[in-house]
Amino acid sequence: MKNKKPLKIGVVGCGYWGPNLIRNFRQQNNCVMQICCDQDEDRLKRMKELYPEVETTKDYHELVEAGIDAVALATPVSTHYPLGMEFLKAGKHVFIEKPITRSSEEGLALIRQAKENNRILMVGHTFEYTAAVNKIKSIIDSGELGDIIYISSTRVNLGLLQNDINVIWDLAPHDISIISYLLEKNPVSVNAQGRSHYGKEHEEVAMTTMNYDNGTIAFLHTSWLDPNKIRKMVFVGSKKMLVYDDISPNEKIKIFDKGIEKPDYYDNFGEFQFSYRYGDIYIPKIDEYEALGAECGHFLDSINNNTTPRSDGWSGLRVVKIIEAANKSLRLQGLSVPVEYENEAR
């Protein structure tokens, strides 16, 4: 397709998520997964076992010296800004795992630096690259659901507590980026409530509400304390409803025909079972692929074609602004907190 020479990629952070990036960049065409960096020698040794041809280093400065074109950061949130800024200033294209930064000021600074250096800045909102979310987008865009009037998302599981951030910072970026991508709208205000139990400052459970200027409401339930892993979003439209269950292997998306009806009177307990009514249900086939591969490919394409990535810096910034507002609401006992966006954003 292209005659451009292969892009050389560096990855910083080989903990939980970094190895997935390394594996996926290795499988991209016209790309060399050249060097990875971590402060833990055991992790580097492990990477070397798995991928002997990839260079390893404990010092991220070596990535610049290695002549890479682009870097992907899979490091703790607090390092996203300093590392991202340094690589942008060194003229590298930068991919950062979500959330893009720990504050909107940091996010805005990265965006401006990328613009100044004419480099690609992309955030890892992986769900925007899944087959399921893109199927939902095409369904919503077709008008089949009508206007979206209510969204409910449940993203809960047991454990994986982060030390440096609360559950909203950890899990809600997924919901927020998905919803912003699908609705192409941003909330005007946010409420949140939660609690932290294990003697920590960071909330392990939280309920966030996003309010839109057209009356649409979205509930985001995030938790590290629930025994069952749930990844479910309900989109209620004025015409039809859609349920997206990311855990289900073969029924990820269900579309429900409207069927609100008052049941007839019933005379005994047995008939009571029949009183709720639904219309037909339709489960479209989804052509699955690994979303991270699509995301890595999109990053490379954006560099090669000098185009704005779907999940660009502004997208990352919007998510951070909403999360900041949610956290402010948390401290104000659930008070509604408005969210304002930059004029210069698309």
Add this chain to the structure above:
Amino acid sequence: MKNKKPLKIGVVGCGYWGPNLIRNFRQQNNCVMQICCDQDEDRLKRMKELYPEVETTKDYHELVEAGIDAVALATPVSTHYPLGMEFLKAGKHVFIEKPITRSSEEGLALIRQAKENNRILMVGHTFEYTAAVNKIKSIIDSGELGDIIYISSTRVNLGLLQNDINVIWDLAPHDISIISYLLEKNPVSVNAQGRSHYGKEHEEVAMTTMNYDNGTIAFLHTSWLDPNKIRKMVFVGSKKMLVYDDISPNEKIKIFDKGIEKPDYYDNFGEFQFSYRYGDIYIPKIDEYEALGAECGHFLDSINNNTTPRSDGWSGLRVVKIIEAANKSLRLQGLSVPVEYENEAR
């Protein structure tokens, strides 16, 4: 068991729920299901077909003349207070479907009238009489779960919209009465958010948060707009977790051993599946029965023994106070609203 003469029962309201009351009172021992009342002649005709021995009337005053001992009200919420007051003043024991009244003032007035006339006043918090909820109560009381630190309840379905009340008034009484019964504590403040869509003043979806003085938090998700019927409550304790799924035929209660663990590093996508960890799960056998029968029997026993029912007027009043606070918060964009309880309550 008792030599007392059979109690004569009247039922007002033969719409959705009333026939269940009639059927269950008919099956109680030492009780005569004597007369039922509805303004719709078709409903009365239907009751006559089903239960030829039960008298019917369109005028509820006839119930007093029929010499009943007690009345059960399954009528719209707005009628609970005037009807309840009239029957109490006429010296009848009164059972009222939830919520007990449309305001706390009305509820308190009924409680005082019942006390003055020395009559039993009971509210139909049916779930307090289910096998499942009582099993959960015995598990919590045994200390097996440790301290309850977080509760999440989902009570959503499609349709059955009420004309006169919003979804919190309709569905949340179940959650609130269950949680109050289980925790033996009441929230100190409440937040709520929701939206109404179909050109109506009453919210069809709402998220209510109950905050307790010990830091416990409870999220109550209620909706008439969700395509799937869900009746699920999660109780997270400091030791174990319990999930109560009222829809599940054979696995209503699941107890999860704690198992929060950081997974080892994983090197590829496949191993990622193994990274969430749980302990053993235990599903106790529940000896099922129809809760409404137990509830009707408890009402009769309370009358015969002159004892305070489990779900007495104060219990009904607490639920109304919490719902009032939730609705106040709804009007205040989710602001935290404190709840205060009467000193004279137990």
Add this chain to the structure above:
Amino acid sequence: MKNKKPLKIGVVGCGYWGPNLIRNFRQQNNCVMQICCDQDEDRLKRMKELYPEVETTKDYHELVEAGIDAVALATPVSTHYPLGMEFLKAGKHVFIEKPITRSSEEGLALIRQAKENNRILMVGHTFEYTAAVNKIKSIIDSGELGDIIYISSTRVNLGLLQNDINVIWDLAPHDISIISYLLEKNPVSVNAQGRSHYGKEHEEVAMTTMNYDNGTIAFLHTSWLDPNKIRKMVFVGSKKMLVYDDISPNEKIKIFDKGIEKPDYYDNFGEFQFSYRYGDIYIPKIDEYEALGAECGHFLDSINNNTTPRSDGWSGLRVVKIIEAANKSLRLQGLSVPVEYENEAR
């Protein structure tokens, strides 16, 4: 609809199933549920409590004297023939719970007696009257599935062991009557295997295979020993597949588009998850009702209009012949046993 005078109904047997018949006949139009019979006085007393207007008796001869038009038998299988014969000879229309008799000779004799007396003989193949099975029939008849090439049915649960018959006699009549109703074909041969454990002569688990002359094969798994209750049938057609899960409240019927594809090669364990492929899935809305009510109504209509019921004596006989062949195969270690049908049957 009709000016005919109400039919008077008697029910023999008030154990497990009889009360359902009584309740449903009571709710039919133009019908008087007049008298019920059981040898157990406690059961009769219970019926009297529930339905005070229904007469009760321990002596089934009284039904004849009570002037009934028709009788429904919900008694042990061994009594179906003598009771059915006696009521037919007395000029009564007869409804018999499945299986119609304990042998094909008995079944044939009842058919001939009914013909001689010009009375309606109907067998209680209830599933032929369910909304779900009739929806499936309309789907198959439309040709949407193509030719049915393979059927698999699972009808297993824990307990409810019968003392007088094995699990094939108890459960397989449902599968066989459903399949015969849907395919409008009967198997040419049958195999069966099973085992009995609890020191009894009657098998508690069995696998029956029905072979059709066009090559269609049907597996029927019946068991009283399985921990989970399953009621599931899979119909694989040459074009599409259909799954009928009778336990599912809202997804009883699922239609699967064909999608057999060889997956691409995969390179690691994670991608392996994506290798099975399906097409779209469609879940049609079913307008539920209580099947037994429809069945009772069909019996009354057949009498009033002097028409052949859907599940007539020949239908009952076919099921018995197939079950006899299955039991013969059981004794012959799974040998294939041919089934022959009467020429005089429709």
Add this chain to the structure above:
Amino acid sequence: MKNKKPLKIGVVGCGYWGPNLIRNFRQQNNCVMQICCDQDEDRLKRMKELYPEVETTKDYHELVEAGIDAVALATPVSTHYPLGMEFLKAGKHVFIEKPITRSSEEGLALIRQAKENNRILMVGHTFEYTAAVNKIKSIIDSGELGDIIYISSTRVNLGLLQNDINVIWDLAPHDISIISYLLEKNPVSVNAQGRSHYGKEHEEVAMTTMNYDNGTIAFLHTSWLDPNKIRKMVFVGSKKMLVYDDISPNEKIKIFDKGIEKPDYYDNFGEFQFSYRYGDIYIPKIDEYEALGAECGHFLDSINNNTTPRSDGWSGLRVVKIIEAANKSLRLQGLSVPVEYENEAR
């Protein structure tokens, strides 16, 4: 642990399963994944991309010249015997994917050749190395279930049709090896029935019954035509029951307390729901790992320690003998076919 020098491994076949073997051998300690072979150059090129340090060849003779210690065969069944024999004669230890050979004669010949050359011969009965099956084995061995009286296995899915073998050869080796491993017994006779539809000689669906001398019976349902992927085994013991659902992420094993009870009489349809009774259910935690890694490690350990592998040649031969009997029964319309085992087997 060991001072032995690393074993050098060759893999023949880089299609569906071979890459999993390569990946897992690469991750073993004290092992060099040296060379892989396939007749398709694209597959070899792909392997080279993924694992640049692994040699590739189209000619399997080069594996011998490459000085490997052991070979793993992931090739079509018909090649297992000639390839296995050649590598054994060349003094290599041999791992063969299931089924070990296409006939019992071939299997026996391989066993004898391995014995003569004192080499390890192991078959890839992967499930014997899963955490779940080993958990079940420890539960059965503890006596908790009592005697196993009945087993039912369902291994069905859509597609993945093999060109060279029928569905029994493809899927039943899993069931048979699991059951033989768990029961430490082999069936004395086998029945099978099935059908082939798509103009082919190989059955796409089949029901196999294994009969044991103590009366235990096992039903094996295998299919390539079912729309839902199911991997479920039910073990009914004289004391408790166990369900193994290999698809379930967190509830793979459920143990059910016995609870067969006759329900009380019920009076209406609603109460009917309560009539099936179960005891407590217990879901033990399973410490998951990738079974194939354990299997590869076991092969290496067997070589290093010169010990008999769990799934040795005799184990592979038993599975082939049972499948041969099942196929013979298929041709004889379900007739019971006895299975005889070699005296020299363990």
